Amino acid sequence: MSSGYGLSGGQSRCFPFWQEVLACYVVNTSADDDSGKKKCAPILEDYYECLHHKKEVGTDQERPPRAGYRPTLHNKVRALQTAYRKSEAAALSTRDAAPPAGAIRNLGLLDKDEDTKAVIGK
Numbered sequence: 001m002s003s004g005y006g007l008s009g010g011q012s013r014c015f016p017f018w019q020e021v022l023a024c025y026v027v028n029t030s031a032d033d034d035s036g037k038k039k040c041a042p043i044l045e046d047y048y049e050c051l052h053h054k055k056e057v058g059t060d061q062e063r064p065p066r067a068g069y070r071p072t073l074h075n076k077v078r079a080l081q082t083a084y085r086k087s088e089a090a091a092l093s094t095r096d097a098a099p100p101a102g103a104i105r106n107l108g109l110l111d112k113d114e115d116t117k118a119v120i121g122k
Helices: 015-028 035-052 073-096 101-105 113-120
Strands: none
């Protein structure tokens, strides 16, 4: 069985935990500042536990919920989608600041026909 795939070829058993880790990183870090990684430590610990079962308790005992964070899968997906949309919107805003195609094509010589004629010699 390859890493990242389940027995039947689908998602692995720990894939939802991995999505949770990625969502936490997307929400709490940026390209300039990655100090928010500390907030993701408990979630990353859950992912490692899913992979390696180092701290596994008996199956009849229920694991106590972590203080303050246990959203449903629907909320996790929604938070991940919202963070993705915010990052896409930020990327689009930087594209809007680019010069228009006409300015690039004419190399800044818009409305300067006399200069163009002098260079070409017509």
